[in-house]
Amino acid sequence: MSSPAPPPEQAPAPSPRPPGTFKVGTLAGADVLVSSSWFLVAAMIAVLVAPRVDQVTPGLGAWKYVAGLAFAVILYGSVLLHEASHAAVARHYGYPVSSITLHFLGGATAIEGEARRPREEFWIAVVGPLTSLAVGGVALAVHTLRPEGLLLMAVEGLAGANLLVGILNLVPGLPLDGGRVLKSAVWGATRSVHSGTIVAGWVGRVVAVAALFWPTFQSEVLGWPVGIVDYVVAIVVAMFLWTGATAAMASARLRSRLPRLVARNLARRTLAVPDDLPLAEAVRRAQEAAAGSIVTVTSDGRPVGVVNEAALLATPEDRRPWVATSTVARTLSEGLALPADIDGEQLILAITRTPAAEYLLIEPDGSIYGVLSTADVDAAFRAAGH
Incomplete structure (x- = not known):
């Protein structure tokens, strides 16, 4: 499997x-x-x-x-x-x-x-x-x-x-391979992977119940000798099939909410500032521009970091005029710059691979679109479930 x-x-x-x-x-x-x-x-x-x-x-x-x-x-x-x-x-x-x-x-x-x-x-x-x-x-x-x-x-x-x-x-029930074959058939017919998984999951649950009662069928209907080991194996197999089918169905319901997550729609307006600009001045400019995030750039305009909101709030206001904005910014290492059009499962996979509080969203032409906050993604995901 x-x-x-x-x-x-x-x-x-x-x-x-x-x-x-x-x-x-x-x-x-x-x-x-x-x-x-x-x-x-x-x-x-x-x-x-x-x-x-x-x-x-x-x-x-x-x-x-x-x-x-x-x-x-x-x-x-x-x-x-x-x-x-x-x-x-x-x-x-x-x-x-x-x-x-x-x-x-x-x-x-x-x-x-x-x-x-x-x-x-x-x-x-x-x-x-x-x-x-x-x-x-x-x-x-x-x-x-x-x-x-x-x-x-x-x-x-x-x-x-x-x-x-x-x-x-x-046998056409999840989590068996035959269940995934059934899932692909229903998916192809309905154009809905969610429907395919739910159907194959329910069939998997039916198969689990059948496996549980198989020793009784052997004994009462077929007249075959059955021992305690047969019942133990039947219980283990039935539990495996039931939990696998149930997990697949829960995952399908979860994934059905993912298409509603579009990075571009969740992005915060951002302000680009020199990385050596005093933090107090960067905050002032961001408030003036009604920007919800700050990105630090080099002298030639290349983005190098995203200001971490938690680190910014933890910096006392009386210190902000004396520290560079780069001191509260996370360096844009691999995985922290994402395409502005990323969405759904690919968005979740990208966040999972490189956990961070903020991500920089880049347009296809290389320009900055905005900043995506993990907290905003979490909130949108919860809202999609209601």
Whole structure:
């Protein structure tokens, strides 16, 4: 499973590694992380597979657990291929991918932001299950060659697990890949990504309820034997599906408010002053011009800083005639100058990448349009929710 992305021209800053994970390499341009929970499931697989190892290759003793652990590594190698396919297609469309994480329930690919088109959403999502089905198909083909011993066990396990993963991931409910396929279909039909996510989210909740009652269906309708482990697994899977679907729906409602955020409409009128101008004089000029912000410029008019409102208010008035305006201005480092027309999700992403109180808005011709305050963006976002 995965989550989509921002435009290619704005690569995000490297994200800190999630706690409890270990980096084991890089694949498809993304860090490969293993969570601590993976070691638990690997140990469980080793114990569960050990009796089968004993059947196909008797006399291994304690080495049967090592063979079981090796099978767990091979199995998760196919999960890694599934996730790497998501990452490769996302990068093909120009979307940055920060990491691939292997965990207790399988894997997850962290693709920044959201897909821009239904077609991209579809291909980024569907390639994972298709990869699993392909791995399962290759394993079935190898099985026809009649391998023996541990190789036979590994081939059978890979075929069964990957075919099951491929089919289940195509179930049309978020957060499964099939849910994102459904989302892309509804999105394409309605021209609304919000509608696509809500529909796929509700289907995901239905799937979660079905997963919860699956052991009961097995027992009462199919007459299959069911144990406590089946109920525990059903509860874990149902919780995973329900929380994932709910989170996707909440995110969709949040994103539906983003298009109302337009930097140009939120900008404060600004006054450009020399960076060595006394602060008191800069404030006087700003008040006279009814400007809500101050930008410091060099002698040739190049903007170099944005006056921080909090730092200005913290400077006593009796000191302001004796300090340069630049002393309360934040230097315009990368990320603090934004296009005046930036809006919606790209505006939020830009603010998230480079947190600051104020940003300078620049017109396409390089001229200064105004200053954007984070406080104003927050207020507008809250107002958009009402």
